[in-house]
Amino acid sequence: MSITTIVAGILTGHRARMLCGSAIAAAMLGVPAAVHAQAADTGAQAEGDGADADKEIVVTGTSIRGIPPTGSGLISVSRDDAKLIGAASTPELLATVPQLNSFNTAPRTSNGGLGSFAPGLRGLPPSATLPLMNGHRLISGSTQQTNPDYPFLPELAIERVEIVADGASAIYGSDAVAGVVNFITRKRVSGFEANVRYGFADDYHAFNAGGIFGHDWGSGSFVAAYQYSENSNITGADRRYRSLDFRAAGGVDTRSTVCPDANVNLFAGTIYAAPSLAPGINTCDPRGPVDLVPTNRTHSAFVSARQDLSSGVTLWGDLLYSDRKDVVQAALPGQSLILLTPANPFFRAPPGTGALFEFVDFRPDRLVGADHFDQSFRVRAGNATAGIDVALPGDFKASLFGTYNWSRNDTFQPGINTTALSTAAAGTTTATALDPFGTGTSPAVVAAILDNPTDFTNRQRTWIAAGKVDGSLADLPGGAVKVALGAEYRRETYMQRGSSGGVGFPEDLKRSVQSLYAELFVPLFGADNAAPMFHSLALSLSGRYDHYSDFGSTTNPKVGITWEPVQGINLRGSYGRSFRAPGLRDLGSTVGSYYAAAALVDAFGARDPLRGATQVNTILLFGGNQNLKPEKARTFSLGVDLRPQFAPGFSAGATFYDIKYDDVIGTPSGLGALIFTDPTFASLVVRNPSAAQVSSAIADTVPFFYTFAAVPTIGNILDLRQGNFGIRKTNGIDFDVRYRSTTGFGSVFGGIAGNYILKYRTQLSPTSAVSNSLEAGIPRTTLRTTLGLTAGPVTFVNFVNHRSGVTAPFATPTGTSVYKAKSYTTVDLRLSVRLPDTGFAKGSELALQINDLFNATPPYFPGTDGIGGTYNAIGRYAAMSLRTAF
Secondary structure, three states: OOOOEEEEEEOOOOOOEEEEEHHHHOOOOOOOOOOOOOOOOOOEEEEEHHHHHOOOOOOOOOOOOOOOOOOOOOOOHHHHHHHHOOOOOHHHHHOOOOOOOOOOOOOEEOOOOEEEOOOOOOOHHEEEEEEEEEEOOOOOOOOOOOOOOOOOOHHHEEEEEEOOOOOOOOOOOOOOOEEEEEEOOOOOOOOOEEEEEEEOOOEEEEEEEEEEEEOOOOEEEEEEEEEEEEOOEOOHHHOOOOOOOOOHHOOEEEOOOOOOEEEEOOOOOOOEOOOOOOOOOOEEEEOOOOEEEEEEEEEEEEEEEEEEEEEEEEEEEEEEEEEEEEEEEEEEEOOOEEEEEOOOOOOOOOOOOOOOOOOEEEEEHHHHOOOOEEEEEEEEEEEEEEEEEEEOOOOEEEEEEEEEEEEEEEEEOOOOOOHHHHHHHHHOOOOOOOOOOOOOHHHHHHHHHOOOOOOEEEEEEEEEEEEEEEEEEEEEEEEEEEEEEEEEEEEEEEEEEEEHHHOEEEEEEEEEEEEEEEEEEHHHHOOOOOOOOEEEEEEEEEEEEEEEEEEEEEEEEEEEEEEEHHHHOEEEEEEOOOOOOOOHHHHHOOOEEEEEHHHHHHHHHOOHHHHOOOOEEEEEEEEOOOOOEEEEEEEEEEEEEEOOOOOOOOEEEEEEEEEEEEEEEEEOOOOOOOOOOOOHHHHHHEEOOOHHHHHHHHHHEEEEEEEOOOOOOEEEEEEOOOOOEEEEEEEEEEEEEEEEEEEOOEEEEEEEEEEEEEEEEEEEEOOOEEEHHHOOOOEEEEEEEEEEEEEEEEEEEEEEEEEOOOEEEEEEOOOOEEEOOOOOOEEEEEEEEEEEOOOHHHHEEEEEEEEOOOOOOOOOOOOOEEEEOOOOOOOOOEEEEEEEEE
16 A cells, blocks of 8 residues: 555535544555645545444544544654665654655754754754654653653554644643654554664664564454664764865854864964974864764563443553663863973973963863773653543543653763863873873773763652543534533642762752643535535634643633535634743753853853953853743745645645744853843843852752862853743744556656745744744755556655755854855655565565665855755665565
8 A cells, every 4th residue: 555644535425534543545655744634625534444443533733523623733654654765773764754844854852962862843943843652742861951852663563643833722731832743653463573673874873673463353442562672873974074174165164173193382372283392283073083973772662551441431641661772972071271381291381381280171082091081871751641531421531540650761971171281281190190292191090080970860750640431412404513621730740860070960850730621613615504615614712721740830822713615625724822931951951050251151141241351250050930820823825735636646735834932941141242232131141249149159959069178259141041031933834746647557646735934033032133044954845746657566665855055154254144055955865565365475575775876976065064954864875674564
């Protein structure tokens, strides 16, 4: 069967039914693209394995069984999509959706492996998109964030993925600002299926194997799936694209001057380069040893069961468990301005200088014995939900369920003990002194310098108890008025234990959330009262109230409308408000006070223009903020879907969206002079603080870093904790065009889907200047085309992935300029063959895939890492897979 997507079908009878799941024939093979699922007639219901089962389906974006999300578009990626494109994991699957920020990138965990895979929608932050599994909230495995992670489901357990690229807090609550990504699992499987895949690229390989077993006994079913995945790493040295010296393009030389071979500075205008210490400077490329894709090993298991206790009562439960380990090659921290004097036996004065002191910059490769640190992150996460569905009078149904989610993240990051390093720099014997020029440092001193790990264990827990009732209130000429009412109680906890540099950062955070929500679906026109220009017309009203124990309450409404003036043309629109609650760590993470000496304030971006050339000793506060409010958004969309009767294999859809996102949580650190000049940040700057204010700033925080025996005179205190500062305004168009035609040999198919951003404006605060994010590294266009054919047992398909070139500022010798990078386009090929249905080959399929066929070079940019925009670091990748079922 070809790749399936959820397609609105126009059927005969009192109500149209929405075709969904693996039982539908798709309008075309192969594009995981926008599918606007509002059916032609109002009151549409889902049609799966049977009419009775159809009425039970709840589509993402609504709480009411049997209807699609009114007014909103739906993007769907089916199980057959995953099979055809060769996606072996949920990150790989989502990397084929052009509306997601992870489109056409190498899947990896975010934040350098901190345990969170989280692609956002349409260039908005990942935290603004809510991931779900079977409509239920998930747990976070990150050390930094407490917003839900995407699930690492076994590929064989995925039925489809539904994406509502529209604000949905009126249904789901927090985080559903840009939209919702809902992973829907298989519920009924008969027999056993297995797959295995091996792939390779230059300096890279990946292996995946999994199986699923299921049994369906009519009144119930059981499904169990398991998958093992592993891949090797890719470093910057494996993908050395261009030099970091951008002077030829009008930029600056960004190669590092903190290298394994030291540089010596006498602060007399000349730098001396080791080993000869002749005038000059050692430079190096810091990207070389650093991972672009980390080594990964993942186990994932999924179990689902359901049983009818009677004709009106069903018990059900789902459990997902994943164990994921990343080993990340991270850059060694460069050591700068290390003071040496002739008392150190390894002191070397540059020839002819007679220097009696020197400042040394070096990278500690010789101390570590390698050019990188190996950081490890192991995340174990479980998501378990069980419930009971009870039929009530009429077609009402009550659903009661409970969820328990848990995660553990064990993080280990080696580090340099700067205190031990400074002590060794002042050492006076070969047994106690630091040798920054060679390997003379004694093993005992090396051990002391390297004894500074960050070693944390983080545990998160979520408990949810919820109930929902939905059904038909009354019959109108246009169809049945339907309603859903629900309530939810959620408790979240976050626990952190461990230390960094020998300093403990224990955190115990918790909160509770009580929620009420309601949704009303009103079919004004339908099959029984259709009129000219009103073939169907449906209205949806929804709203949700959430009360958080830490910051208070928020209410978010939404209205949607779908109008079909004539059969085959749908017009739809939505308006709503959404929010993102501040995460537990946004509110309560440990507050740290840091001391920056007057000579070092520039390094912290803390230069005070009112101080002129004379800067002052400064205290900087980082961490959580109990006064945070929710992030808020206003979302608006208009869309059209075309499915003309005269062209049954053709469909097209487009959605215009407009999002205003306020009170975005962030930190004012790194803003430079803006923190001193922007009125929004005025209260965050305390000049010439009193002794009481200084004491308050360093009390109840982690130890006062970089201090002396006595606190020196403090000239400024900067409060750089989290705050509700940012504003984002964006609008654009999602589009999807598909066509499929039956031929004498089988079928041909093609399509194009993507996103085009019309506007993306950002403000760092309500009183700061407006910046154009389309000139700050966000691509305007992403799209994916499909062209393929099926001939008997053979399917061949070609995908083209395109991301427009980004425009962004870059540093020049005299300031900054703007550079327009070229676009990034890759070509993927898939060939699958169903083997003869006999013997050992029965039920088997062999597939070959080549990603990035032409090994596209990432676009050049004269700044950062020399690459313009995101790209797939794997490059040309070939894989072969075998699937079988029996």
